[in-house]
Amino acid sequence: MTDILQKIASYEPGETQFLVLATVIFCIGMSGLLTRRNAVGILMSAELMLNSAALMFVVFNRFAAPSVDGHIMAIFIIAVAAAEAVVGMAIFVALFRYRQTIDVTQITLLRD
Amino acid sequence: MIASALTTVMFYTIAVGMTVLALTVIFTRKLLRAAVALMAVLMLTAGLYILLNAEFLAGVQVLVYIGGIVVLIVFAIMLTRSADLLEDHPTTKRMLLGSVVGLAMLFASCCAIFSPRPANTQVLEPVKDDVHAIGMKLLDYGPEGFVLPFELISLLLLAAAIGGIVIARKIPAPEQPFTSGGDLPGEVHFTQPRLQREEETK
Numbered sequence: 001m002t003d004i005l006q007k008i009a010s011y012e013p014g015e016t017q018f019l020v021l022a023t024v025i026f027c028i029g030m031s032g033l034l035t036r037r038n039a040v041g042i043l044m045s046a047e048l049m050l051n052s053a054a055l056m057f058v059v060f061n062r063f064a065a066p067s068v069d070g071h072i073m074a075i076f077i078i079a080v081a082a083a084e085a086v087v088g089m090a091i092f093v094a095l096f097r098y099r100q101t102i103d104v105t106q107i108t109l110l111r112d
Numbered sequence: 113m114i115a116s117a118l119t120t121v122m123f124y125t126i127a128v129g130m131t132v133l134a135l136t137v138i139f140t141r142k143l144l145r146a147a148v149a150l151m152a153v154l155m156l157t158a159g160l161y162i163l164l165n166a167e168f169l170a171g172v173q174v175l176v177y178i179g180g181i182v183v184l185i186v187f188a189i190m191l192t193r194s195a196d197l198l199e200d201h202p203t204t205k206r207m208l209l210g211s212v213v214g215l216a217m218l219f220a221s222c223c224a225i226f227s228p229r230p231a232n233t234q235v236l237e238p239v240k241d242d243v244h245a246i247g248m249k250l251l252d253y254g255p256e257g258f259v260l261p262f263e264l265i266s267l268l269l270l271a272a273a274i275g276g277i278v279i280a281r282k283i284p285a286p287e288q289p290f291t292s293g294g295d296l297p298g299e300v301h302f303t304q305p306r307l308q309r310e311e312e313t314k
Contacts, residue, residue, distance in 0.1 A: 008120050009116040013123040020225060021127045026217070034214075045137070066237070068242055068249055071168070072250060076265055080265070082269065083271075086273060090275065093192065
């Protein structure tokens with residue numbers, strides 16, 4: 001039993017593991033940003049990316065600097081994400097009222 | 113030793129769950145399902161914050177992200193009737209572009225992460241009493257403090273709230289751009305569509 005515990009404990013995640021996880025989430029969000037057609041879906045992908053950026057700040061704070069600066073940056077990121085979600089929702093609602101769709105491939109007002 | 117074994121197991125469980133749920137967010141055709149998956153991803157991130165000894169941040173994450181932003185997104189889905197319609201599958205070109213860019217970014221970032229860097233010689237102890245430390249930092253006037261960004265972020269939130277109301281407003285404000293008189297009965301005649309209104313005034 002102790003052997004198994006020791007074996008598991010030897011794989012304790014360090015900064016690399018946390019950073020790779022945050023990177024994976026960021027890249028998933030980025031490809032979602034490019035493939036989604038619905039504007040709300042795009043907003044959700046952007047939230048994923050912002051979330052993983054905040055996670056990276058906390059990881060660096062934990063493993064590289066003995067302070068709380070990373071926590072404060074993460075709080076700022078969360079506040080900016082909230083502001084972005086508010087404005088995004090307002091724009092989508094206004095757009096839907098005029099065009100009856102929020103499919104970004106249909107919205108070509110500025111094209112020609 | 114039991115603590116670190118537990119941390120390891122929890123980290124890898126959360127990592128697998130987060131990746132699967134994030135993929136659900138971007139690939140599912142039902143947007144409401146994507147919103148629920150996004151909520152789960154944010155919840156698991158709060159779990160990671162606890163593993164990283166950032167308990168206050170985990171609380172903020174749950175309160176603001178899950179309680180605020182996800183609810184806003186669900187409102188946006190409901191108000192634009194996106195939940196009724198299944199989203200079309202992206203075209204092959206788009207899909208290819210998205211995955212290639214995502215994988216390229218992953219490759220570049222992983223190169224940066226795994227490149228040699230100065231090793232951490234000492235194991236850092238997490239800051240004790242982080243709520244107190246965060247509060248002191250946020251209101252500190254000195255060169256290490258964050259009082260100006262803290263005040264600016266409150267301005268940003270105020271501007272976003274007012275901007276959201278102005279943009280999503282059903283009744284266009286009469287004359288003045290920002291003061292509308294609220295719900296006064298005088299605004300009732302503004303509920304007509306704008307074109308009709310302009311014709312009447314001509």
